[in-house]
Amino acid sequence: MTDPDPQPWLRLDPRMLLVHPAREVVRFLPVLVGILVAGGASGAGPWGLLGVGIPVALGLVRYLTTSYRITGGRVELRRGLVQRHLLSAAIDRVRTVDLTATLAHRVLGLATVVIGTGSVAADADEQLELDGLPREQAAALRVQLLQSGAAAADDAALPSGTPPVPVVRFAPRWLWYAPFTSGGLVAAGALIGVLSQTTELFAVRIDVTEDDLSALTGLAVLGGAVALVALVVLLAVAGYWVVNAGFSLTHDGGAWHVRRGLLTTRETSLDETRVAGVTRGEPAALRLAHGARLSAIVTGLARSGESGAVLVPPAPRDTVADAASVVLGTPAPMTAPLRAHGPEATRRRYVRALAGSAPVVLVLVGAVVAGASPALLVVAALAIGAALALAWDRARSLGHTLVEQFVVARSGSLRRRRDALATGHVIGWTFRDTWFQRRVGLVTVDATTAGGQGRITVPDVRVGDAIELADAATPGLVAPFLRLGSDA
Amino acid sequence: MSAGTTLVALLVAAWLWDTYAVRWWVVGAAIAVATAYVVVVPEWRYLVHRWEVTETAVYTQRGWWARERRIAPMSRVQTVDLAQGALARAFRLATVTVTTASAAGPLRIDGLDRDVALGLVAELTAKADLVEGDAT
Numbered sequence: 001m002t003d004p005d006p007q008p009w010l011r012l013d014p015r016m017l018l019v020h021p022a023r024e025v026v027r028f029l030p031v032l033v034g035i036l037v038a039g040g041a042s043g044a045g046p047w048g049l050l051g052v053g054i055p056v057a058l059g060l061v062r063y064l065t066t067s068y069r070i071t072g073g074r075v076e077l078r079r080g081l082v083q084r085h086l087l088s089a090a091i092d093r094v095r096t097v098d099l100t101a102t103l104a105h106r107v108l109g110l111a112t113v114v115i116g117t118g119s120v121a122a123d124a125d126e127q128l129e130l131d132g133l134p135r136e137q138a139a140a141l142r143v144q145l146l147q148s149g150a151a152a153a154d155d156a157a158l159p160s161g162t163p164p165v166p167v168v169r170f171a172p173r174w175l176w177y178a179p180f181t182s183g184g185l186v187a188a189g190a191l192i193g194v195l196s197q198t199t200e201l202f203a204v205r206i207d208v209t210e211d212d213l214s215a216l217t218g219l220a221v222l223g224g225a226v227a228l229v230a231l232v233v234l235l236a237v238a239g240y241w242v243v244n245a246g247f248s249l250t251h252d253g254g255a256w257h258v259r260r261g262l263l264t265t266r267e268t269s270l271d272e273t274r275v276a277g278v279t280r281g282e283p284a285a286l287r288l289a290h291g292a293r294l295s296a297i298v299t300g301l302a303r304s305g306e307s308g309a310v311l312v313p314p315a316p317r318d319t320v321a322d323a324a325s326v327v328l329g330t331p332a333p334m335t336a337p338l339r340a341h342g343p344e345a346t347r348r349r350y351v352r353a354l355a356g357s358a359p360v361v362l363v364l365v366g367a368v369v370a371g372a373s374p375a376l377l378v379v380a381a382l383a384i385g386a387a388l389a390l391a392w393d394r395a396r397s398l399g400h401t402l403v404e405q406f407v408v409a410r411s412g413s414l415r416r417r418r419d420a421l422a423t424g425h426v427i428g429w430t431f432r433d434t435w436f437q438r439r440v441g442l443v444t445v446d447a448t449t450a451g452g453q454g455r456i457t458v459p460d461v462r463v464g465d466a467i468e469l470a471d472a473a474t475p476g477l478v479a480p481f482l483r484l485g486s487d488a
Numbered sequence: 489m490s491a492g493t494t495l496v497a498l499l500v501a502a503w504l505w506d507t508y509a510v511r512w513w514v515v516g517a518a519i520a521v522a523t524a525y526v527v528v529v530p531e532w533r534y535l536v537h538r539w540e541v542t543e544t545a546v547y548t549q550r551g552w553w554a555r556e557r558r559i560a561p562m563s564r565v566q567t568v569d570l571a572q573g574a575l576a577r578a579f580r581l582a583t584v585t586v587t588t589a590s591a592a593g594p595l596r597i598d599g600l601d602r603d604v605a606l607g608l609v610a611e612l613t614a615k616a617d618l619v620e621g622d623a624t
Contacts, residue, residue, distance in 0.1 A: 300589075427588050428560035435553050446592055448560075454591030470559075477561055481540065481547045 009067040009078065015108045016132030020059030022104065028054070068130055075115060075145065077128055087128055089117045095274050095300045097142040097255075099267040101135075106265065111138040115145065117300070146255045146271055168312055168323045170247035170260070177291040177314040178240035179233045181283075187235035188228075244313045249323060256296070256327065258310060270309065274299040276425035276451050277406065278311065278324050280334060280418045284393065287416070292320040296327065297421060297452035309452070324420075333406040333420035338399025344440040345460035346395040353391035357383045390414070400458045400469060407447050407473050409458040419456035423473045425449050431466060445469065539597045541611065546586050548595045558595045564588045565616040570609050572602070584608055 066079040070091070077087040096116035105111055115128035133141065245262035256275065259267045277297040286292060294312040312323045325331035364380040393413040400409045407426060410418040430446040437443060437460065445466045446455040458469070470478040529552055538549040546565065549557045569585040576582060582605035587594040600608065 427564035427590055428558065430559075430592065431557040433555050438555070448588065448590035448592045450589035454593075474561070477545055478559060480542050480545065481557075481559060 007069045007071040009069045011067055012063060012130060012132040013110055013134050013137075014063070015110055015134075017060065017063055018108060019104050019110070019132060020062055023059070025056070066131075070141075070144065075128065077130065089115065089128055091145055093117045093300075094145045095271055095298060097145050097269045099138050099142060099269075100264060101266075102264045105132070109135050111135050111267075113138050113141060142269055143253050146269055147253060164250045164252040166248040166250045167326045168247070168249040168315070168319060170245060171315075171319075174244070174247075174313070174315050175237050175240060177286060177289055177316075178236040180285040180289040180291060181236060181240070181314050185232060185236075187239050188232045191231075191235065240313070247313060249311060251326070256311070260313070268310075270296060270298055274451070275327065276449050277419065277421035277456070278327055278333075279420075279452070279456075280320060280324060282317075282416045282418065284414045284416065286314055290317050291315060292317050294320045294323055294327075297419070297425075297449060297456075299425060299449070299451040328406065328420060328422075330404050330406075332403045333408045334418065336401055336403040336408065338401050338408065338410055339465065341398045341400075341442075341459075341461050341465075344442055344462070345398055348436075348440070348442070348460055349395040349398070350388070350391040353387040353394070354384070357387035398460065400461060400465075402469055402472050407456065407469070409447075409456050411457065411459050421447055421449055421456050425451075426474055429470050429474070429478060430455070447473065537598065541608065541615075543615070546595055546612065548597055550596065550598070558593075560586060560588045560595055562612075562615045562618075565612065568609050568612045568616065569594075570605055582606070584612075586612060 061081050062079075065081045066077075068075065068077045070076075073091050074088050075091055075094070076089075077085070079085050094115055094117055098114040098116065099111045100114065101111045110132050111134075113130040113133055115130075117128065130138075130141075242262045244260050246265070247258075247260040250257045250259075251272070254273075255269045255271050257267060257269050259265065275296050276299050279295050279297060281293045281295065291314050292312075293310070293314045296309040296311050298309050311327060312320050321331065321334055324334045328334075360383045361380045364376045364383075368374055368376050390413055393416075394411070397413055397416050398411055400407075402408070402423075405423045406420045407423060408418065408420045410416065426447045427450055428448040430448060431443050432446070433443045441463050442460045443463050443466050445458040445461055447458075447470075448455045458466070461469070467478060532552040533550070536549060536551055536555055538547075540547045543562070545559055545561050547557070547559050549555065565586055566589055567585075567587045569587070571583045571585065572581070576599075580602045581599050582602045584597045584600060584605050585594050586597075597605075597608070
């Protein structure tokens with residue numbers, strides 16, 4: 001790999017000359033409009049040309065000043081005219097390779113390559129991004145980057161002519177799960193925000209008089225609510241469709257490839273040796289619809305890159321289970337029975353839920369005592385009921401186990417998750433307990449790892465079970481400290 | 489030390505409130521809470537705080553009301569950091585921070601004697617250096 005001859009610097013694809021100026025024009029659009037309007041008013045024609053020329057020139061400069069090469073086991077990227085950047089990264093530290101193609105890219109047969117090395121630099125300037133390579137070249141580069149890495153030993157990894165069979169492939173019935181995610185609410189909120197802004201902008205006033213209010217019958221309110229729900233559902237489905245259409249998860253060349261997107265396609269490749277485990281998200285709403293989602297815990301890929309680690313978007317539970325067992329190589333972590341955390345942990349769930357609802361209840365009861373309508377007591381009862389239901393579900397969810405070299409933990413209710421982390425990727429343990437927890441002999445255990453959120457958490461487990469889990473998962477690591485851990 | 493800053497913060501807060509002519513009992517309560525904190529918490533922290541380094545792992549225990557024990561295998565240690573604030577220098581103390589590749593937080597050993605801390609850093613660095621790979 002260490003080539004004594006320095007490789008020549010390579011340019012991006014010249015077709016980017018079409019994309020870059022177009023993008024710059026869009027970015028300068030407000031300025032352009034201003035110039036055109038001002039120019040039209042004062043009759044200054046040449047200024048308008050300058051307004052178009054600057055963005056085009058910027059695009060050209062960007063093309064001319066950006067180049068990359070792969071040499072001596074490193075990938076290097078040079079860019080910038082005034083402020084020169086030279087980025088260099090060792091290929092064996094490459095963790096993910098993303099191929100993104102917007103509509104403009106796709107029309108021209110191009111793709112953007114983003115190389116993830118697990119660096120914490122969030123600055124856009126520090127990202128290894130090759131915006132605009134021909135599709136085939138981008139795909140070849142990806143294979144080269146990922147194979148020179150950890151998967152070099154895998155001789156079957158050479159890209160064959162036949163595309164590999166996807167582990168998971170998008171099915172239209174997945175759209176059914178879209179309304180059970182929070183995506184619709186977010187989209188609706190954004191839409192309402194934009195609408196209210198535009199009505200303000202165009203000085204559209206909606207005058208509401210008292211007559212209007214009295215004319216507002218129950219039927220109209222119901223109709224409005226139904227329309228709102230329909231809008232949210234529609235937006236959720238549309239958003240899900242745009243992001244996840246054409247989804248596929250494949251395994252090829254020592255990496256997992258996730259491909260999705262209706263307009264902008266995005267292909268993420270995760271080096272398989274860096275996949276430390278998976279997280280199955282099963283929020284309450286999605287569970288009601290018999291769905292789940294799956295994401296990977298990737299070493300060196302921090303939380304901010306969580307979207308990059310999606311393995312299966314909200315989809316049928318069976319699909320997710322199949323995908324998880326293929327990715328982990330065994331179905332056990334997602335199917336094995338979990339060890340419950342006992343009555344102390346259950347009691348804690350109830351106490352905490354009720355304590356959380358206490359302020360609401362107290363305020364309501366206080367209001368009734370002070371002379372408000374007794375109907376408020378119904379609301380208070382509802383709050384208590386909701387707290388009890390939450391506590392019941394949270395207590396039911398708690399569990400952990402160690403199966404086939406995977407630490408498995410499940411917790412939560414509204415955002416329930418089941419994490420499976422390979423014991424080889426556990427890089428430490430944290431035991432946390434408050435005075436309340438010590439009183440009943442419980443402890444919250446974190447198995448720390450170098451990816452995802454940095455840890456998977458097993459809340460409120462009995463001290464004995466916790467030590468057993470840690471000792472079994474990483475033999476010999478915890479044992480020397482047991483005597484110390486049990487005193488104080 | 490953090491208790492001291494808390495006390496100062498509370499006193500300043502009480503002082504500011506006083507200028508807005510809020511009752512004296514607020515100031516009194518603040519002082520009482522701060523004093524209790526200063527008297528109890530550092531002692532409590534000191535009693536809880538433990539650390540140990542073996543051939544294979546680093547272990548710390550810290551906290552007071554909420555206690556946290558962390559274990560990191562020597563093979564996963566990424567950096568060893570020694571820090572001394574102005575006050576710590578005056579008392580010849582130092583804090584050693586051991587980080588792993590996890591984002592979930594480093595292991596911290598507070599208030600070590602400076603020579604002990606320097607020795608510990610040398611020891612940890614030597615031991616962590618024996619392991620190959622990028623410790624992730």
